[in-house]
Amino acid sequence: MHSFFSRFSPGAGTFAILLAVAVPLLASCNKEDGTAKAEQAAADTSVPVEAVAVSRRSISASYTGTATLEPESEAQVAAKISGVLLELMVEEGDQVKAGQVLARLDDENPRLNLAKAQASLRKLENDHRRANEMFERKLLSAEQNDKIRYDLETQRATYELAKLELSYTKITAPISGVISRRLVKVGNFIQVNQALFQIDNFDPLLAVLNVPERELNTLRADQVVHMSVDSIVGQVFDGRIERISPVVDPATGTFRVTCEFHDKSGRLKSGMFGRLKIIYAEHADVPTIPRSALIEEDGETAVFVVIPGSEAVVAGKKPGNEGSVDPATKPKNEKKSEKDKTPIPAWVAKRRVIKVGYGDANHVEVLDGLSEGDRVITLGLSAVRDGTAVQVLEGVQ
Missing domain, CATH: 2.40.30.170 (Efflux pump adaptor protein, beta barrel domain)
Structure with missing residues (x-):
């Protein structure tokens, strides 16, 4: 039995081989775990923001x-004589033409006045004709003849006035348009200059x-x-x-x-x-960006551009180092442990001054300071400073 186990028990050489294989594997696991933790730490300290790329579009100044x-023209239709409103021929919303009859007033009294004026005119026309014959025969003085002629002219004016007043009983539209308001009803007694309609x-x-x-x-x-x-x-x-x-x-x-x-x-x-x-x-x-990306301060127009964290390190500004000890003052023999090293974030915000041109309600034209493909932060600006590590969410153009 002893000889059997001795035959299959590992010796010192076997243990050495197993140890040589296990140590690198353990170190590799520790290294991968450290890298994952560093990336997770960088993500945990990043500020979430939305960013959109510079895009080309047409933009106008307005x-x-x-x-x-x-309305271009409007008019209030008013009565020129008084009388009872007998008929309405239009209503609110109706389209009318200039000169169209809109309503009718009681015309009995104006019609009688016209008939009376016409009868007086005919009488004076006959008187004037006889006066002219007598004046030619020198049976009538010039003064008497002139008086009859003046009376005739006055009566003609009276007749024309009576005819005009009769026409005023028909209310007509002074302009073309739409009846926007009707201010009277049938049966109302209408006064002179009282408004009846509004036309627009x-x-x-x-x-x-x-x-x-x-x-x-x-x-x-x-x-x-x-x-x-x-x-x-x-x-x-x-x-x-x-x-x-x-x-x-x-x-x-x-x-x-x-x-x-x-x-x-x-x-x-x-x-x-x-x-x-x-x-x-x-x-x-032209290249444009959303107006929400603009920062107006110190008389300048700026934006925050999203760049890879590795580019920020190459540029000499490593995100997350603000407030750390200056390496020149640290002891030379002091070594950083893996947990003391600041992780490099995937993305960093970089402030950039730009020049803008035309703009509308949502976008502005970029004249200088940005290139096509650059991404600018549109949401989360209040939590961002130059060099801040950010976690980028795609924004809406």
């Missing part, structure tokens, strides 16, 4: 403002902007204007600048820009609140 729509001409509709003086040289007549209104969601109406006031109001420092819109669909109405955008210049296919 002025935006708000205004209330108003909605073609075109005007939007008047009060624009700051600094935009005086950028806006001009016939530039395209885009407008949206709160009550018509998802539709943009196109118009143009109809005229620009040549003077600046010294009290407000603004000038008036009148924009006009022709809406064939009839959906735009007077009094609507419009949001206007006037594009006065455009650059096509």
